[in-house]
Amino acid sequence: MAKALDLYDKEEFYRCLQCAVCTGSCPTAQVVEGFNPREIILRYMLYGEQEEVLADEKLWCCTTCHACQERCPHEITISGLLTHIMNLAARGGNLPRPLKENIKLMAETGWSIRATSHSDRIREQLGLKPLKRPNTAEIRSILSETGLDEILEL
Amino acid sequence: MHEPTFRSCIQAAGLNQYLLEMANIREHCSWVHLHDKKEATEKAKDLVRMSVARARLLEPQEEVDIPVIQKALVIGGGVAGIQAALDLADSGYEVILVEKEPSIGGRMAQIDKTFPTMDCSICILAPKMAEAGRHPLIRLMSLTEVTNVSGYVGSFNVKVRHRARYVTSDCSACGECSKVCPQHAPNEFDIGLATRNAIYLPFAQAVPATYLIDMDLCLNKDGVRVCEKCVEACERKCIVFNDRETEESFEVGTIVVATGVDVFDAREIPQYQYGRAPNVITSLEFERMINAGGPTGGHLIRPSDHQVPKTVAFLQCIGSRSSKTNPYCSTVCCMNTIKDSLLIKEHWPDTKITVFYIDIRAFGKGFEDLFQRSKKTGVQFIHGLPGEIIPLKNGNLRVVGESTLLSKLYDIEVELAILSVGLKPSTGSDLVRRFLTLSRTSGGFFMVAHPKLRPVDTSTRGVFLAGCAEGPKDIKDSVTQASAAAARANIIMRRGKVTVEAITARVDAENCTGCAACTKVCPYQAIFMDENKKAVVVEAACSGCGTCGAECQFGAITMRHFTDDQILTQIDAFTEYESDKKILAFNCNWCSYAGADFAGVSRMQYPTEVRIIRTMCSGRISTRFVERAFARGVAMVLISGCHIGDCHYINANTQTEKRFHRLRKIMEQGGLDPERLELVWVSAAEGQRFQEKVTAMQKKLITISQDEIKMGMKFFGEREKKWEQRRQKRAQDGDAGDSSFERKRKIRVEAD
Numbered sequence: 074m075a076k077a078l079d080l081y082d083k084e085e086f087y088r089c090l091q092c093a094v095c096t097g098s099c100p101t102a103q104v105v106e107g108f109n110p111r112e113i114i115l116r117y118m119l120y121g122e123q124e125e126v127l128a129d130e131k132l133w134c135c136t137t138c139h140a141c142q143e144r145c146p147h148e149i150t151i152s153g154l155l156t157h158i159m160n161l162a163a164r165g166g167n168l169p170r171p172l173k174e175n176i177k178l179m180a181e182t183g184w185s186i187r188a189t190s191h192s193d194r195i196r197e198q199l200g201l202k203p204l205k206r207p208n209t210a211e212i213r214s215i216l217s218e219t220g221l222d223e224i225l226e227l
Numbered sequence: 228m229h230e231p232t233f234r235s236c237i238q239a240a241g242l243n244q245y246l247l248e249m250a251n252i253r254e255h256c257s258w259v260h261l262h263d264k265k266e267a268t269e270k271a272k273d274l275v276r277m278s279v280a281r282a283r284l285l286e287p288q289e290e291v292d293i294p295v296i297q298k299a300l301v302i303g304g305g306v307a308g309i310q311a312a313l314d315l316a317d318s319g320y321e322v323i324l325v326e327k328e329p330s331i332g333g334r335m336a337q338i339d340k341t342f343p344t345m346d347c348s349i350c351i352l353a354p355k356m357a358e359a360g361r362h363p364l365i366r367l368m369s370l371t372e373v374t375n376v377s378g379y380v381g382s383f384n385v386k387v388r389h390r391a392r393y394v395t396s397d398c399s400a401c402g403e404c405s406k407v408c409p410q411h412a413p414n415e416f417d418i419g420l421a422t423r424n425a426i427y428l429p430f431a432q433a434v435p436a437t438y439l440i441d442m443d444l445c446l447n448k449d450g451v452r453v454c455e456k457c458v459e460a461c462e463r464k465c466i467v468f469n470d471r472e473t474e475e476s477f478e479v480g481t482i483v484v485a486t487g488v489d490v491f492d493a494r495e496i497p498q499y500q501y502g503r504a505p506n507v508i509t510s511l512e513f514e515r516m517i518n519a520g521g522p523t524g525g526h527l528i529r530p531s532d533h534q535v536p537k538t539v540a541f542l543q544c545i546g547s548r549s550s551k552t553n554p555y556c557s558t559v560c561c562m563n564t565i566k567d568s569l570l571i572k573e574h575w576p577d578t579k580i581t582v583f584y585i586d587i588r589a590f591g592k593g594f595e596d597l598f599q600r601s602k603k604t605g606v607q608f609i610h611g612l613p614g615e616i617i618p619l620k621n622g623n624l625r626v627v628g629e630s631t632l633l634s635k636l637y638d639i640e641v642e643l644a645i646l647s648v649g650l651k652p653s654t655g656s657d658l659v660r661r662f663l664t665l666s667r668t669s670g671g672f673f674m675v676a677h678p679k680l681r682p683v684d685t686s687t688r689g690v691f692l693a694g695c696a697e698g699p700k701d702i703k704d705s706v707t708q709a710s711a712a713a714a715r716a717n718i719i720m721r722r723g724k725v726t727v728e729a730i731t732a733r734v735d736a737e738n739c740t741g742c743a744a745c746t747k748v749c750p751y752q753a754i755f756m757d758e759n760k761k762a763v764v765v766e767a768a769c770s771g772c773g774t775c776g777a778e779c780q781f782g783a784i785t786m787r788h789f790t791d792d793q794i795l796t797q798i799d800a801f802t803e804y805e806s807d808k809k810i811l812a813f814n815c816n817w818c819s820y821a822g823a824d825f826a827g828v829s830r831m832q833y834p835t836e837v838r839i840i841r842t843m844c845s846g847r848i849s850t851r852f853v854e855r856a857f858a859r860g861v862a863m864v865l866i867s868g869c870h871i872g873d874c875h876y877i878n879a880n881t882q883t884e885k886r887f888h889r890l891r892k893i894m895e896q897g898g899l900d901p902e903r904l905e906l907v908w909v910s911a912a913e914g915q916r917f918q919e920k921v922t923a924m925q926k927k928l929i930t931i932s933q934d935e936i937k938m939g940m941k942f943f944g945e946r947e948k949k950w951e952q953r954r955q956k957r958a959q960d961g962d963a964g965d966s967s968f969e970r971k972r973k974i975r976v977e978a979d
Contacts, residue, residue, distance in 0.1 A: 090548060092585045097614025097628030098498070102636060111631065144498060144614060146549030 095141035183207025243287030254827025288729030296480035305333020307694025308485035314713035330433035343593035379768035380689030421522030491546030536642035547649030557649035730771035738783035745775035750877035772876035773847030802859035818869035826914030834925035846879030
């Protein structure tokens with residue numbers, strides 16, 4: 074928990090005016106009810122409600138588009154904070170199941186969307202070359218370097 | 228603290244007040260060493276030794292009175308400048324009021340109504356403008372800029388440049404000329420919402436009520452006359468095409484700076500579409516539109532289709548409270564928007580108004596009432612600024628954001644959006660700052676001498692601040708400050724003289740080599756080189772910080788009452804015994820000495836090893852003083868002063884910092900432990916900081932070996948000897964001009 078505060082200067086977050094330009098700029102907030110970067114700063118950094126924020130699955134809806142950070146009048150690294158919180162949540166076992174499955178798929182096949190025999194046939198009909206199988210060993214080594222393999226219990 | 232008391236006491240007894248020396252046993256010894264009587268007593272003895280030694284070298288000093296010219300300059304003709312000029316003129320002084328625009332009036336003339344009283348801005352301002360224009364003691368200079376100020380309190384030498392007006396003061400402002408003028412351009416006064424001709428009056432109530440010609444727009448250029456329509460129309464024959472820019476200089480005793488503000492350029496925040504979507508306007512543009520004398524005759528219409536908008540959004544804090552633009556709160560925008568919302572409701576009660584804000588700051592008298600009134604008329608206040616404004620094809624605007632109080636997103640369509648733009652220092656203020664040697668606060672506004680107790684004085688004597696030049700403020704505060712500035716200037720002029728404390732620098736011309744190092748470090752530009760390449764101090768401009776004295780390598784500058792000898796003898800006095808167990812601290816009079824006093828009054832306990840020597844400014848601390856201390860075997864030296872930016876002598880402490888690093892480098896080169904020398908900034912309220920620093924230094928002190936101390940004595944002892952030999956040699960040579968320094972300087976000058 075202390076790590077987030079080490080990585081991100083808490084002083085920076087004290088500057089937050091709660092002006093809500095971040096949430097107002099957030100494309101995810103437009104479609105995901107209850108996803109609110111402003112509230113995450115308020116609760117996680119200023120009120121210290123870290124456990125609760127980490128347990129909130131909506132965190133993972135952030136697309137890291139950086140719109141919030143770009144428009145923040147105080148240049149607070151909001152996207153950076155969200156990424157970090159997601160990392161912590163993952164380490165704490167709060168990685169949502171669909172995401173977990175997705176990463177596992179990447180580890181096994183190198184793809185985030187499964188290539189089926191059907192898709193191979195379509196490619197052939199369109200005169201496209203068959204897909205190359207990605208180097209999964211490399212992907213796995215990245216996963217192990219970043220510690221994701223432990224989280225995913227690969 | 229008690230120095231003035233004792234000074235007046237000995238003065239009453241018939242002695243010169245400069246013969247007083249105080250040993251501060253109470254705050255710097257007994258109160259801070261309550262539990263170590265033996266060591267505290269030893270320290271007290273040292274403090275007495277130091278004071279006695281210095282007292283022996285004190286000399287009576289005569290304070291000098293400088294005559295004050297009973298004439299004032301006011302820079303800037305906004306409401307603050309007008310008020311200051313009127314107050315001074317009504318007190319009987321001649322005033323020169325300089326305004327760079329063609330008319331006085333400033334920002335207030337552009338505003339429709341004032342808050343919280345909702346009275347007509349120009350209606351209350353115009354009589355004041357007229358009064359300033361016709362006052363027999365005020366000389367109004369419009370279209371004029373101050374180009375230089377030299378001199379000092381009592382006799383400032385001011386240079387101004389009058390731009391050509393091309394119309395004489397015979398003009399009766401009948402307006403026949405502009406009716407026939409074929410040229411048009413956007414009118415600056417209406418922020419480009421209306422047009423003016425090449426010959427024009429900026430606005431109806433302008434003072435002076437004299438037309439002017441914009442030569443960039445006029446068809447007659449460089450003496451070529453292709454159009455004479457205005458000349459033909461002018462009955463009084465007051466158009467002169469051969470008018471030229473002129474310069475003028477005069478002397479004044481005091482100066483009031485009222486350079487005002489500009490507004491933030493909303494184009495810097497692209498997501499709000501200002502400059503791209505026509506129906507996004509600024510609050511200043513709104514003021515012109517809602518004004519009955521403005522370009523729309525008081526009708527609020529949106530620019531795209533000239534229709535009266537039925538839905539209006541206000542966006543607050545545009546360009547304010549942001550580390551990207553202006554970090555400060557512009558203070559007037561909240562109330563201005565509340566006032567604007569009421570103005571709209573007054574004329575078009577069915578208009579739906581939404582105000583998007585971060586905080587509503589309704590702090591002044593009557594402000595909260597106005598806020599409540601606005602809410603009662605149905606104006607909606609939503610906490611949470613929009614993320615963006617999306618322009619729609621029909622000219623409407625989608626405003627998208629989050630209402631934080633409901634934790635809900637909003638997506639509102641409005642017909643007009645008004646950006647409540649913040650204030651920033653006026654563009655010309657930087658030039659004024661430079662020639663008046665004023666300091667700035669972080670937002671770029673001028674700094675006052677003390678934020679609480681001297682709120683209109685500046686660090687330059689005889690120069691005062693009024694209005695928004697000092698920081699964003701509303702009309703009432705600007706006028707209040709202007710009257711205060713006038714009153715402060717009045718004090719100096721009424722007395723007819725200023726007394727200079729006898730601590731200023733004196734130059735010994737014989738020792739001066741003409742190196743000009745002193746002139747470069749003086750924060751007041753109070754020292755200059757005369758035609759014989761000798762330094763000369765302007766006593767009235769000198770504040771006695773001593774930075775020049777510390778910089779002079781030839782002993783040519785004497786800081787009266789804080790002479791080299793007086794300070795060196797204090798060092799010698801406490802180093803007679805066990806100097807290796809002592810810490811020498813230099814504290815500046817205003818911050819760090821007061822900080823040490825504060826530690827004393829608060830009974831903050833710290834180690835007894837420290838001995839304090841007071842100087843007026845840390846800039847006085849010559850490297851020689853520190854070297855002498857180490858040569859005498861002092862274990863550690865602490866240099867302390869005001870925080871950077873808080874220096875009471877503008878920025879003299881930046882020299883302190885430079886010398887500190889230079890000394891540490893010398894120590895490193897000499898194989899010494901550079902950490903025996905420390906630097907700390909201590910404000911008058913930071914007794915604890917001083918306590919912590921001394922405590923930390925004492926911990927370091929006990930680790931310093933005898934070898935280290937002896938090495939320091941030897942190293943700096945030899946340096947001192949060499950310095951003394953050089954000095955004697957120069958004295959024998961007689962001709963200072965032959966010194967190597969002088970030769971180097973000559974070579975440099977020739978190379979240039």
